[in-house]
Amino acid sequence: MASSEDLKLRRKKNMEQFFRIFFGRGIIVKICLVIAVFFIIVAVFAPVIAPHDPTATDPMNRYLPMGSEDHLFGTDRYGRDVLSRLIHGARTSLTCSLFATLWSAVVGSTLGIIAGYYEGWLGKLILRYVDIQLSVPALILSMVLAVILGSNMFAISIVLGIGAIPGYIRMAYSNVISIKENDYITATRLIGQKNRKIMFRHLFPNCFASLIVIFTMSLGQVIMVESSLAYLGVGLNEPLAAWGLMVNDGFASLMTHPSVALLPGFCIMAIVVAFNVLGDALRDALDPKLRGKL
Amino acid sequence: MTSYIIKRVLASIAVIFIVSIFVFSIIHLLPGDPVVMALGLETPMEDIERVREEHHLNDPLPQQYITWIVEMFHGDFGDSLIEFRPVADIIKERLPRTLAIGIPAFVLGILLGLLIGIVSAVRRGKAIDQTLTFFTTLSIGTPQFWIGMLLLYLFSIKLHWFPMRNLVMPGESILGYLRSATLPIICSCLQMMGSISRQTRSNMLEVISQDYIRTARANGISEKTIVYKHALKNALIPVVTVIGMNLRNIIAGAVLIENIFSIPGIGVTMTNAINNRDYWVLQGCVLIVSFIAVFGNLVVDILYGYIDPRIREARG
Amino acid sequence: MEDNRNILLEVKHLKTSFFTQAGEVKAVDDVSYYIKKGEIIAVVGESGCGKSVTQMSVMQLVQSPPGKIVGGEVIFEGQNLLEYDRNSPEMRAVRGAGIAMIFQEPMTSLNPVFKIGTQLSEVIMIHKKVDKKTAWEEGIKALEAVGIPDAKSRMENYPFQMSGGMRQRVLIAIAVACGSKLIIADEPTTALDVTTQAQVMELLQSLVKTYGTSILMVTHNLGLVTRYAERVYVMYAGKVIESGTTEDILMHPVHPYTKGLLNSVPKLDASDEERLVAIKGQPPRLSELPSYCAFYPRCPYACEECKQGYPILEEVGPNEHFCACWMKNKEVAHAE
Numbered sequence: 034m035a036s037s038e039d040l041k042l043r044r045k046k047n048m049e050q051f052f053r054i055f056f057g058r059g060i061i062v063k064i065c066l067v068i069a070v071f072f073i074i075v076a077v078f079a080p081v082i083a084p085h086d087p088t089a090t091d092p093m094n095r096y097l098p099m100g101s102e103d104h105l106f107g108t109d110r111y112g113r114d115v116l117s118r119l120i121h122g123a124r125t126s127l128t129c130s131l132f133a134t135l136w137s138a139v140v141g142s143t144l145g146i147i148a149g150y151y152e153g154w155l156g157k158l159i160l161r162y163v164d165i166q167l168s169v170p171a172l173i174l175s176m177v178l179a180v181i182l183g184s185n186m187f188a189i190s191i192v193l194g195i196g197a198i199p200g201y202i203r204m205a206y207s208n209v210i211s212i213k214e215n216d217y218i219t220a221t222r223l224i225g226q227k228n229r230k231i232m233f234r235h236l237f238p239n240c241f242a243s244l245i246v247i248f249t250m251s252l253g254q255v256i257m258v259e260s261s262l263a264y265l266g267v268g269l270n271e272p273l274a275a276w277g278l279m280v281n282d283g284f285a286s287l288m289t290h291p292s293v294a295l296l297p298g299f300c301i302m303a304i305v306v307a308f309n310v311l312g313d314a315l316r317d318a319l320d321p322k323l324r325g326k327l
Numbered sequence: 328m329t330s331y332i333i334k335r336v337l338a339s340i341a342v343i344f345i346v347s348i349f350v351f352s353i354i355h356l357l358p359g360d361p362v363v364m365a366l367g368l369e370t371p372m373e374d375i376e377r378v379r380e381e382h383h384l385n386d387p388l389p390q391q392y393i394t395w396i397v398e399m400f401h402g403d404f405g406d407s408l409i410e411f412r413p414v415a416d417i418i419k420e421r422l423p424r425t426l427a428i429g430i431p432a433f434v435l436g437i438l439l440g441l442l443i444g445i446v447s448a449v450r451r452g453k454a455i456d457q458t459l460t461f462f463t464t465l466s467i468g469t470p471q472f473w474i475g476m477l478l479l480y481l482f483s484i485k486l487h488w489f490p491m492r493n494l495v496m497p498g499e500s501i502l503g504y505l506r507s508a509t510l511p512i513i514c515s516c517l518q519m520m521g522s523i524s525r526q527t528r529s530n531m532l533e534v535i536s537q538d539y540i541r542t543a544r545a546n547g548i549s550e551k552t553i554v555y556k557h558a559l560k561n562a563l564i565p566v567v568t569v570i571g572m573n574l575r576n577i578i579a580g581a582v583l584i585e586n587i588f589s590i591p592g593i594g595v596t597m598t599n600a601i602n603n604r605d606y607w608v609l610q611g612c613v614l615i616v617s618f619i620a621v622f623g624n625l626v627v628d629i630l631y632g633y634i635d636p637r638i639r640e641a642r643g
Numbered sequence: 644m645e646d647n648r649n650i651l652l653e654v655k656h657l658k659t660s661f662f663t664q665a666g667e668v669k670a671v672d673d674v675s676y677y678i679k680k681g682e683i684i685a686v687v688g689e690s691g692c693g694k695s696v697t698q699m700s701v702m703q704l705v706q707s708p709p710g711k712i713v714g715g716e717v718i719f720e721g722q723n724l725l726e727y728d729r730n731s732p733e734m735r736a737v738r739g740a741g742i743a744m745i746f747q748e749p750m751t752s753l754n755p756v757f758k759i760g761t762q763l764s765e766v767i768m769i770h771k772k773v774d775k776k777t778a779w780e781e782g783i784k785a786l787e788a789v790g791i792p793d794a795k796s797r798m799e800n801y802p803f804q805m806s807g808g809m810r811q812r813v814l815i816a817i818a819v820a821c822g823s824k825l826i827i828a829d830e831p832t833t834a835l836d837v838t839t840q841a842q843v844m845e846l847l848q849s850l851v852k853t854y855g856t857s858i859l860m861v862t863h864n865l866g867l868v869t870r871y872a873e874r875v876y877v878m879y880a881g882k883v884i885e886s887g888t889t890e891d892i893l894m895h896p897v898h899p900y901t902k903g904l905l906n907s908v909p910k911l912d913a914s915d916e917e918r919l920v921a922i923k924g925q926p927p928r929l930s931e932l933p934s935y936c937a938f939y940p941r942c943p944y945a946c947e948e949c950k951q952g953y954p955i956l957e958e959v960g961p962n963e964h965f966c967a968c969w970m971k972n973k974e975v976a977h978a979e
Contacts (some may be wrong), residue, residue, distance in 0.1 A: 061461065139401035161345075167572075168346045168617050168624075174353070176601050177609075181356050257470050261583060263471045265598060280473060284587075293479050298473030306468035538751040544704055545746075546766045547739035550730055553949060560756050635756060636801040 055318040057254065065307040069168060072123050072304050079124040085114035087121040096290050109293050119300055121274035126304070129186055129269070130255040133193035136311045138248050140194075141201025142240060148202065149209025150228070163199040171196050175258060179267045188267055193255045204247050206242040212278040242319040246312050252307030260301050276301050331632050339625045347619045351392050354609055359606035363409040376579060382408065382607070395610065405607030409599075414611040417596060422615065424494060425581050425592035426509045427504070433577050435512065436519030437570055443520065444566075451532060466521035471580050475514040475587035476594025482510060492589035511588045515580050521572040526569045530562035534569070537561070564635050571627035575620045651857050652701070652742070652825055653677040659693075659700045659713035662708065668709070668930045670696040672881040678825065678857050683848070684888075685860045687904070689926045693881040694861045698827045702738055703729040720824070740770040743818030747830035748880035749810040753802040757784075759813055760798030763820065770821045785820035786813070789846055789914055808839035817845060819854070825852070829861045865908050869893060873965075877901050880927050880937035883956065887964035897959050897966040899942045936969065944970050 050147075054229040056062060075082060087291040091112030099107045110274040148159040166174065175196050221235060262268030263277025271278060283294025360380045361579030367451070379385050382395050382405070395405065404414035443463060447456040483491045489510050534540065543553050558630055581594035593612055601607035659671035670693045678684050686694045699705045701717050703724065717724040719741060727734040738744075746752045751919055754762055763785065764778035773776070779798065786794035789812045811831065818826050828847065832840035848871055850856045860872060868875055868889060875892040877885040877900065885898040896902045903922035924941040933939060935950045942949070954967040 059457075061464075062402065162422060165344060165345050165349050167575070168342055168621050169613065170575050170582075170616055170620060172579035172582055173597055173616065175614060176582070176598070177353055177357065178612075180601055181353070181358065235618060257468075264470075265582065267598075267601065275471075277470075280470075280476065284476060287476060287480055288484055289376060291484075294476055295473075295480065298470065298476060301473060302465070302469040305470070306464055309468050310464060321421055538746060538748050539754040542702065542744075542746065542752045542814065544752070545702055545738055545744040546821075547735040547737070547768065547769060549735060549769075555759075564756075575800055620839070637755060637803050 051318045052250040055314050061310060062322075065310040065314075066136045068307040072105040072300075072307075073127065075120055076124040076127040079120045083114075083117040083119040083120040088272040089113060089115065094207075095291070096286065097294050104133050106296060107290070107292060109279070110286060115279075115293060115296060118274040118279055119276070119297060122276040122297060122300065123304075125186065125273060126259055126301075127255050127296060129190050129259050130193060130252055132187075133255050133259075134197060134248060134252050136190070137194035137197040138201055138244065139253075140246055141198040142205040142237075144198070145202040145205025146209050146237065146240065149206040156206075159202060163202050166195075166199055172258065172261060175262060176265065176267045180264055184234060184268060184270045186269065186273075189259065189262065192262070193259055197251050198256055199302040200251060201244075204243055205240050208243055212239050214325055218286065237241065246319060249308055249315055250312035253305040253312070256301065257305050258261060258307070328632065332629055335625055335628045336482070339621050341622050342571050343618055345615055346390065346621070347396065348573035349583070351615045352388075352618065353396065354606060354613070355388060355391075357604055357606075359604050361408050361606050364604050378408075384606075395607075404611040405610045407592070408605050409603050409608075414607050417608060418593070418611060418615055421592050422497065424590055425585070425594060427494070427496060428515055428584060428590065428592070429487075429506060429577050429581060432512045433516035433519070433574065436516035436573065436577070436616060437523060439516070440520040441527055441566070445531060445554075445559070447524070448522060448528045448531030448562075449530075460528070461523045463521040466517040467525070469517070471514060471518060472583045472587055473488075474517060474519070475510070475584060477508045478514055479587065493546025494588070494590045511590065515577060515584050518580070519577060520630050523566060523569055524571060526566050527562060530565055531558055534558045534561045564631065567631050567634065569625055571624045572625075574623035578619060580618050649679045650677050651680045651682075651720065652859075653716075653718045654701060655716040655718070657697065657700055658713045659696055659705055660708060660713050661710050662781070663930070665930050666911055669881050669932070670929055671700055673715075674878070674881070676876050676883065676886070677717075678859055680824070680857055681851055681855045682874070683851060683858045683860065683872050684874045685868045685878065686876045686878060687862055687865065688870060688878035689863060689904075691929070692878045692946065693880045693929070695829055697878070698744065698829055698861055698901075702742060702744060702826070703727070703734055704744075736770070738804035739766055739817065740823060742825045742827060744816045745811065745818070745826060745828045745831050747833050749807045749814065749834060753810055755802055756847050757801075757804065758798065758884045759800050759805070763798070763813065763817055766817050767820050781820055782816075783975045785816040786824055788819050789813075790842075806839075807835050808843060811835065811839075812844050812846065814909065815843075815850070819850065823856065825857045825859065827859045827861070830863075831860065832867065833852075833862075833864070834942060840867075844908075845952070847871075865893075865905065877904070880932060881929060882953075882967065883965075884938070884939070884968070885966045886956070887960070888962050891960060891962060891964045893898070895960065895964075897964070898938075898968050899944050899970070902940050902942075903941075936967075946970070 084105075094104070094108050094112045095110055097104050097108040097112075100107070101107055104114050104116070109115055109118070126287040143161050149268065150156075175192050178192045178195060179189060182192055260266060260275070260277030260280070263275045264281045266281065268277060269275040271282075279297035280294050280301075282299070283290070283292075287294050309315065354388060358505065360375075362382070362384065363376050366375060376385075383391055386394065398405065402415060404418065406413055407417060410417065443459050445457045450456045479491060482488045490507050493507060494511070495507045497504040531554075535554075540553060540558060543557050544550075546556070581600055583594070584590070585592045585594040586598065593616065597609060597612045597616075599605070600612065651772070653675075653799070654677070655675050657671055657674045657901040658669065661668040661670055672693075672915065674693070674697050676684075677685070686697070689693045696705060696710075696718040697917065699723070700712050702721075703712070705712065707729070715725070718972065719737065724737060725732065727737075760779060760782055764775065767773065767781050767785075768775065771781070773781070783794045786797055791809065791812055792875060797805075797809075802813075808946060815826070831847070832843050839890055844867060847858055851858060860867065862868065872889050873888065875889050877884050877892065877898065879900050881953065883891065885901045892901060894903065896905055900922070909919050916938040920940055923943075927933075927937050935952055936942070936954050939945050939949050949969045951969065954969045956967045957966065959966045
């Protein structure tokens, strides 16, 4: 048995190795970390940072150019301050996708673990469901669901979460399948541990590394779907400040005032890329074996 | 191999069948009465009732479903509530436009993705690998509607190289098609290219460190043959799965692409049908699109068996 | 040394290092050995002692970066192979045709997606410069030569349809088909069951008799060494620490490590107390080697004198029995 001193030392070494690999991938990971943290801070303190009310219209000051006095990023076609809308858009997008990712992670990985653990009819049913859902193009399913459930933030989070569930199920399922046959799981089974206990004591922790990774990555993906829905007019609604909506709104004036549409799109790209890169780096640092699988 | 293919085909038919139930139930959950939405709120009650009767909308749901399926086998997808014409005609008219963008984008995405993936795996760690990897990371993380807009802004509005809208079909004029379809195709293939090249790169790197590659080297096989024959065929196996998934994404992407480039294809039709609750159009389109996705997966499965003899054996 | 014309491969002062973040790791440090035509020799040692890296260096197959051959000569049939670029056609011509290599894991050493025949005939085509059809025919003959029944239909099989022993035979068949003069067998039987082990070893031995092939076994299985090898090199921490005829090494080991290795083999005739004596401690990390004898921390006979530097190989008996140990001439080292 390892003493607690030993354990501490090993944990410290593991942490060191984690950070070495995580940051060892060059400048891009660091930049992405800064971007992600930046947007999170902006989202949390949006009401404090934003110079204007994001929904306040001003018909006298429509389409002010970038760099205008009092409106750093200009105004849109209703005269709303673009910077304030971008700041509040970060809050909307991150809240929605964080909630969506959280609930789908919990539900999805639980279903995946169940499917992997009980391979019988229950497992088959869950896996079949995943196949069916994936046969319907994801964006179209989300559009239909969004219309059914409504376009407030809560409903959209549910819709986004449903879209993310198959990924979690598959990940957890394949993880469980590969560790289930390990001797120590058989051993715990043989000494008569309860199934539920085995699942959550032993299987869940083993999926944890991949869960963290896929969580980070799907955070970005979900933001992308959210903005696509808003862009198509079936997601979050005006006058809420959401990046996808802003792009849609600015599209009409792309010829004359490109920045109104291009700025929010740039924010979406930055945050999605940042989360994807961080997910990649996490994967390499947490579990190099996952490379190529996630 | 034959029994393997037959098994796969049967499984796909089953999936299509279940998907049709799934699609039907979800669409009938949509709020709002489609007939009222189509005819307007002031329409007299008896007119509404008559239209509902005509479209079998008063039947119980299971019976509606059966009617739909049975008539579909006779080539009748129902009529559009808005356009007052058969859904089959609408699909026949618009699907080719979607395919005119989707198929070239799909092929281009695979080819470019494989090429980039192989190049960055062979030159791993070098400047070209880092540049390409950065580029693919961007292409995966950028929303398609925004890339489309950026392309439009740069190449149509600023440089006037390509028209902003009005897709010309290749049947009408090849040159016109090339001019009008280039931007949508590029926009549509970027994400797929990114995910395929990522997968190819990491598979190649994994395969290169396998024992059988060491054996090949120890037997004096040249590095080129090792990379392009021995490693590639193994690395392609998981990539084939990614290609299958991307077929779905290309079709889903059509919704966005057609919206940006004003192409009246299946994607735009579906968006409108959702907003207008045009049940039969929506059901028909979603089913056709799902059918393409499932069919694509079937092809992928068969390819899989062709590339990997172990799968053929195990599933055949 | 023996008559030079009879020497097939001579490795002189070979040094291979891995350059990692933690610094230079000397995986092979000044290793010299030779093998005569038609001879079976063995290189033994614990895992991680550099015995495999030495062979990979001979073939110039060390992963680079981080690995690099930093010095020495590998003279095969009078030609120093290290003068060739690792990817040059000359070097490739040696691999497979001159020197063939068989690896530990037969289950993963053949490409899973190509037929046995395709893999076999590909190598034959390269080295013998024959067309596809001829190569296929020769492949069948080679499979027959290594005792694979029903060779013709076996050519159409994929690796997953064969057992481990069969696959190992296929790998040997490649060597046979290309007329390899030396077969380096890196733990050739570790992954196989005992019966198959014996069959594969008998096959290798028969090649020596039939074709005059030389065989270099890399192993930690002293049973195999006893039965098949004529001479033995014992490696520890990247260096050869003792070498000599199999009889000398097994019956009169000089180096404390060799003795430890022999003691750790289960013996049926030994009394209970001495039946199995493991060497204390772990093999050293190659990145943290001391500037003196690397076995010092585990050596039961270690004393202050041992810390004076690396011991060099010196002759300790007739028949080229060499040993690198400061204590080798002291009585204590010979005490049984």
